[in-house]
Amino acid sequence: MILVLDFGGQYSQLIARRVREARVFSEMIPYDTPVEEILAREPEGIILSGGPNSVYEAGAPRVEETLFDLDVPMLGICYGMQLMALSMGGHVEAVQIREYGRSRIEVTEQKLLFAGTPDEQVAWTSHGDAVLAAPDGFQVTARTPSVPIIAFEAPELRGGRFGVQFHPEVRHTEYGMDILKNFLFEACECKPDWTPVNIITDAVEKIQAQVGDAKVICGLSGGVDSATAAMIVHRAIGGNLTCVFVDHGLLRQNEAEQVVETFGKESDVPLIHVDASGRFLDKLANVTDPEAKRKIIGEEFIRTFEVEAGKLAEDAKFLVQGTLYSDVIESGTRDAAKIKSHHNVGGLPEVMDLDLVEPLRNLFKDEVRVVAAELGMPERMVWRQPFPGPGLAIRVIGDVTAERLEILRRADFVLQDEIRSAGLYRELWQSFAVLPAIHSVGVMGDARTYAYPVVIRAVTSDDAMTADWARLPYDLLERISNRIINEVPGVNRVALDITSKPPGTIEWE
């Protein structure tokens, strides 16, 4: 396992991802994690990330000096390299490096880190202080025309010490992956055994140890995360797991059937399907405020789940959640500015006094998809775009009625159908339709119409924190528009949302 100490660099998370791509498990932790705790994790190597600070700045992040005494291989990247240089007796100056972005570096010493890579290569260098003298026992291994020390290393020192003043984790760095692999496999002697099969086997063992013979429940949303979590737990404890699928009536066309089918036909996971749509619609009647809608749905969800869980397994001691690694990383900052009250099963534990089982806690979304495929889940489920907990209620702007939900559902179905046929479904982070609470005038078959517009929203994104509106081909937009107006009664106009996030959010409410 490789620990990435995060000094606040914009690529810190990417480092952990690249290490995992090399099939070595990696976790990102705050730079000020006590050395004792770091040791207790028994890392095979430590990577110190970049960061926005200068090592000489007041309040710049520092680590306990004893960190560098550990007999563990370490790779410092940018800020991490300077910190290593400074702490180990080198000389760092707060002169800004003039070269940054794409740079040509010259490898002057083929020792361990650059082994097997060419003497001249392109690397993505970064702003920062300059290391003017490497610590004793270190050898300078690469330079650029204006930066004499762009990389150094001491492979024999305490398991190995390495530093680079560029970002091996970004794709623009031509041999970045080779450099990382040299660190992982040559310096740290890691084995590339972080594979989907091993992830599943590991998770299964951990769950068995955690849960024993206790009863476990899992709320299914229809998305890939909760479904994958459920499948893994089922593999671990079989019949002691019961899944509850609360259908709040705010799902897309055929979605509820698909969930039931996936679980009913393709696996023998016991599933309780609760049709609570009436209950939710009653509570939502005449509610137009987005936050009020979210709160009502969150609350109703918990109540319904509680009732069902109470009925079937009074002695359930654990609750399965599909928490992902990105949720764990972001949880520190996510609520800093509350833009929307996100509803998922997160509110349940306090209310229900259940311990959590979170088999996906260490995984990124793309890793979950690989695991889901390995578990034999149908492709439609594996590649499902994210869908918000409150469902279509936050896409039907204003009053949520059965009639308006049906209009949106039909328009959304056409949109999905065309996006899939165009082969764009996987590329898009999300694509969906929104039903505003306005009417506009149109003309159809010589007659005046006065009906709803439908807004098409399609975005690309890596993590939903930021998103760009997708440039859908005109002919596809034309087909979508024609079909929605022809096939969905109550709609006479189609508009396209061309707002990125920020300043927009992905959903409309």
Ligand code: XMP
């Ligand atoms: P926004 O609209 O805030 O959405 O840009 C970011 C991502 O989160 C999804 N989303 C939710 N997911 N419960 C969820 O589980 C929610 O209440 C919720 N609200 C938004 C949204 O679809 C997008 O992927």
